[in-house]
Amino acid sequence: MPPPTTGQAQRARAPHLGPERRRPLVLDAARAIAVADGIGAVTIGSVAAAMGVTRPVVYACFADRVELVDALLDRESGELLEAILAALHGSANPDDPEQAFVDGFRALLNAAAGAPETWRLVFSGEPDPAIAERFRDAKALVQARATEWIRPAMERWWQTSDLERKLPVLIDLFLSSCESAVRSLLDSSNDWGPDDLGTFMGKALHRAFKDA
Amino acid sequence: MPPPTTGQAQRARAPHLGPERRRPLVLDAARAIAVADGIGAVTIGSVAAAMGVTRPVVYACFADRVELVDALLDRESGELLEAILAALHGSANPDDPEQAFVDGFRALLNAAAGAPETWRLVFSGEPDPAIAERFRDAKALVQARATEWIRPAMERWWQTSDLERKLPVLIDLFLSSCESAVRSLLDSSNDWGPDDLGTFMGKALHRAFKDA
DNA sequence: GCAAATTCCTACACGTGTGTATTAATGTGA
DNA sequence: TCACATTAATACACACGTGTAGGAATTTGC
Numbered sequence: 001m002p003p004p005t006t007g008q009a010q011r012a013r014a015p016h017l018g019p020e021r022r023r024p025l026v027l028d029a030a031r032a033i034a035v036a037d038g039i040g041a042v043t044i045g046s047v048a049a050a051m052g053v054t055r056p057v058v059y060a061c062f063a064d065r066v067e068l069v070d071a072l073l074d075r076e077s078g079e080l081l082e083a084i085l086a087a088l089h090g091s092a093n094p095d096d097p098e099q100a101f102v103d104g105f106r107a108l109l110n111a112a113a114g115a116p117e118t119w120r121l122v123f124s125g126e127p128d129p130a131i132a133e134r135f136r137d138a139k140a141l142v143q144a145r146a147t148e149w150i151r152p153a154m155e156r157w158w159q160t161s162d163l164e165r166k167l168p169v170l171i172d173l174f175l176s177s178c179e180s181a182v183r184s185l186l187d188s189s190n191d192w193g194p195d196d197l198g199t200f201m202g203k204a205l206h207r208a209f210k211d212a
Numbered sequence: 213m214p215p216p217t218t219g220q221a222q223r224a225r226a227p228h229l230g231p232e233r234r235r236p237l238v239l240d241a242a243r244a245i246a247v248a249d250g251i252g253a254v255t256i257g258s259v260a261a262a263m264g265v266t267r268p269v270v271y272a273c274f275a276d277r278v279e280l281v282d283a284l285l286d287r288e289s290g291e292l293l294e295a296i297l298a299a300l301h302g303s304a305n306p307d308d309p310e311q312a313f314v315d316g317f318r319a320l321l322n323a324a325a326g327a328p329e330t331w332r333l334v335f336s337g338e339p340d341p342a343i344a345e346r347f348r349d350a351k352a353l354v355q356a357r358a359t360e361w362i363r364p365a366m367e368r369w370w371q372t373s374d375l376e377r378k379l380p381v382l383i384d385l386f387l388s389s390c391e392s393a394v395r396s397l398l399d400s401s402n403d404w405g406p407d408d409l410g411t412f413m414g415k416a417l418h419r420a421f422k423d424a
Numbered sequence: 425g426c427a428a429a430t431t432c433c434t435a436c437a438c439g440t441g442t443g444t445a446t447t448a449a450t451g452t453g454a
Numbered sequence: 455t456c457a458c459a460t461t462a463a464t465a466c467a468c469a470c471g472t473g474t475a476g477g478a479a480t481t482t483g484c
Contacts, residue, residue, distance in 0.1 A: 013432065013433075013478095013479065013480080014431090014432065014433090015431095015432095015480085015481095016430070016431050016432075016479090016480055016481060017431085018430075018431065019431090043470090043471065043472090044471075044472070044473085045470080045471065045472085053432080053433095054432070054433055054434080055471095055472085055473085056432075056433075056434095056473090056474080056475095057431085057432065057433085059472095059473070059474085060431080060432090064472080064473080065471090065472080165402070165403075165404075166412070168396065168399070168401075168402055169392075169393075169396045169402070169404065169409065169412065169413070172392045172395055172396050173389060173392045173393075173396075173413070173416070175392075176388040176389060176391065176392040177385060177388060177389070179388065180381075180384045180385045180387075180388040181381075181385075183384055184380065184381045184384050184385075187380070189380075190377070190380055190381070191377070192377075192381065197381065200378070200381065200424070201381070201385070203423075204385070204420040204421070204424055205420065207419040207420050207422070207423060208416040208417065208419050208420040209416070210419070211415075211419060212412070212416055225448095225449065225450080225462065225463075226461090226462065226463090227450085227461095227462095228449090228450055228451060228460070228461050228462075229461085230460075230461065231461090255440090255441065255442090256441075256442070256443085257440085257441065257442085265462080265463095266462070266463055266464080267441095267442085267443085268443090268444080268462075268463075268464090269461085269462060269463085271442095271443070271444085272461080272462090275443095276442080276443080277441090277442080
């Protein structure tokens with residue numbers, strides 16, 4: 001006997017989309033789960049359940065969990081990494097170091113404000129050993145680029161002494177400050193916007209770096 | 213037939229110690245695993261195997277995984293939290309704000325240098341949802357104490373304007389900088405020590421906060 | 425309309441980790 | 455020395471996640 005009119009009918013069969021057309025939907029579902037419960041909660045089963053489909057359907061789109069999360073991070077963090085690197089490059093104002101810091105932070109925070117869920121996802125940390133590698137790689141790239149930007153700046157502007165020794169410490173401090181700024185921006189319990197927070201943080205970090 | 217002289221005899225039965233005497237040994241094994249492979253690798257099974265014992269023996273000491281890791285974090289992070297709070301309190305030099313920052317960072321980093329494994333463990337992040345809560349609690353406590361310390365300082369020393377709005381941002385920046393400093397100290401690829409790094413970071417952060 | 429290819433669901437086998445009842449060994453005190 | 459309490463090992467049942475084969479439904483092309 002087919003289910004009566006009471007309650008929901010037992011779940012209807014999902015439409016025939018095929019791997020190609022379903023793949024983006026899988027990533028959407030995966031992102032929703034990751035934002036809500038962390039990347040660790042993204043399993044083949046949870047993604048399948050979230051989109052009302054069985055696990056083999058997901059396996060038809062991605063070979064395994066790692067490949068799925070990999071694809072998710074590729075899609076989500078691509079423009080994010082672009083934004084970070086652009087924020088570093090675009091702020092190379094050779095005459096006004098303070099303005100360069102401010103411009104950089106404002107560019108970074110405007111990018112974050114434009115896609116808050118993505119940033120919240122990537123900045124929430126990496127609970128999964130199979131995924132940790134990706135984060136390490138991305139961080140290493142940003143670190144390298146930041147070093148590229150900061151080293152000549154400190155040489156040119158402030159003739160900082162003993163730079164090779166201080167640089168690693170300062171780079172870590174700089175990146176931590178960027179993360180902190182993004183956190184503060186995404187923290188909805190305050191009313192900071194990208195521009196005023198960027199100015200505030202940029203000026204503070206400029207002071208910290210100026211006489212280092 | 214008992215095992216011949218070749219190879220190791222099949223593992224001997226563990227001595228009768230009882231839960232009370234074995235509990236600290238369990239925590240030692242758990243810490244070793246956590247330091248080596250992260251807290252996520254601390255399972256009842258892995259701990260039992262590491263100490264040459266079967267899982268029920270571990271269950272006799274701790275009701276479940278959460279309670280075990282909880283106890284580990286209690287034992288390991290107790291004096292660590294003490295050290296952080298002491299670093300905050302001890303540096304309340306009311307006349308010289310820069311020296312206060314330097315003293316605070318130096319106290320923090322000296323504590324970290326004194327028990328590097330513990331700090332590396334706690335600062336490596338929190339891969340486990342069941343454990344994340346503990347970290348959040350500890351962080352909230354430190355944040356509250358840091359606010360207590362920084363708010364009057366900024367009022368008294370610098371009459372910072374619009375403090376209520378700026379304070380959350382500055383506190384997050386401050387704590388991020390502390391984490392960054394500890395990371396740099398524990399990073400063996402450089403030659404910074406607690407005192408010189410503390411001085412360097414303390415001065416930098418003082419400049420950042422001075423005219424915020 | 426209807427056959428055929430595509431796509432989805434059901435069902436299984438496996439691995440790892442949890443938590444517990446039962447059985448066997450060890451110490452210990454009389 | 456030997457019975458008895460304590461303690462450890464074996465073995466089981468369960469939950470959850472992975473990954474795969476085979477049968478049923480839906481599209482699509484003719």
